[in-house]
Amino acid sequence: MFFYTSLESPLFKNENVCFALSDRYGGVSEGVFNTLNLGYGVGDCKQSVDTNHRRVKEAFVKTFGKADSRVGLGTSESGADRDFAKNIPMFYCQQIHSTKSVVVDENLVSKYRRRDGGMCLGEADAIITHLSNVLVFVMVADCNPILLYDRKNGVVSVIHAGRKGVFDGILPFVFKRMSEVYGTRVEDCLMYVGASIRSCCYEVGEEIRTQAEILGFNDVFQGKNLDLIVCLKQQSENLGLKPSQVEISPFCSSCESGLYSYRREHSTGRFGLLAMLKKGII
Helix, strand or coil, X not given: CEEEEHHHCCCCCCCCEEEEEECCCCCCCCHHHCCCCCCCCCXXXXXXXXXXXXXXXXXHHHHHHHHCHHHCCCCCCHHHHHHHHHCCCEEEEECCCCCCEEEECHHHHHCCCCCCCEEEEEECCEEEECCECCEEEEEECCCEEEEEEECCCCEEEEEEECHHHXXXXXXXXXXXXXXXXXXXXXXXXXXXECCECCCCCCECCHHHHHHHHXXXXXXXXXXXXXXXXXXXXXXXXXXXXXXXXXXXXXXXXXXXXXXXXXXXXXXXCCEEEEEEECCCCC
């Protein structure tokens, strides 16, 4: 069910945030969506996606509740895990390849208490929160799933960044929003970039090359193939993030059969980057 978690991360395993990158296994979806599709609006059965949301939330609770008592989640009993998971709100967005972000605060959470599955926050491509025991996630099938964490102020954001989002600057936009709302400083941040389509599989046309050049991205092409990771590295460096503050998954979603890939399959599901702050952060 999980392709990678913060428990495995040398950068994040001792931090007060936990995250998991889901794979495509352990759900109930059928056909091309086999089996853990987390995305609505891709042609899958709504009831299947609802069930997948519940399953991935329960698995998150079980995984991190057993691993770290600071999370304050669950027990060793699966029934208790399920009951506790019902009390944890889980938020996602209708992703539109924008630079828009949503801040999840206490007032927003109060509207969504005791719902089993995920709750949609409307059109946006990033979610920011300072609340512990609130699960937020973005969905991808080649786009970059990004986590930006302010370890001083206890703030986390999850970001959906496809080529348009990267080119439009969603990463610096989200950092600016975190700075405005929470006083986030770049020296206090850590960043994770999950599996996404890499230059080995991402051939684009001349129009995209021209856009990249106009935007000032340097050495981001290998022949006709675009390297969005190099673009993200340049943007993070421009923000002031050092390489020691950044972890980038080495995996290409198009090459990995255990992940959904729009470029590889076109009609397919979505995997997710889920994140939650632990209790007692501040």
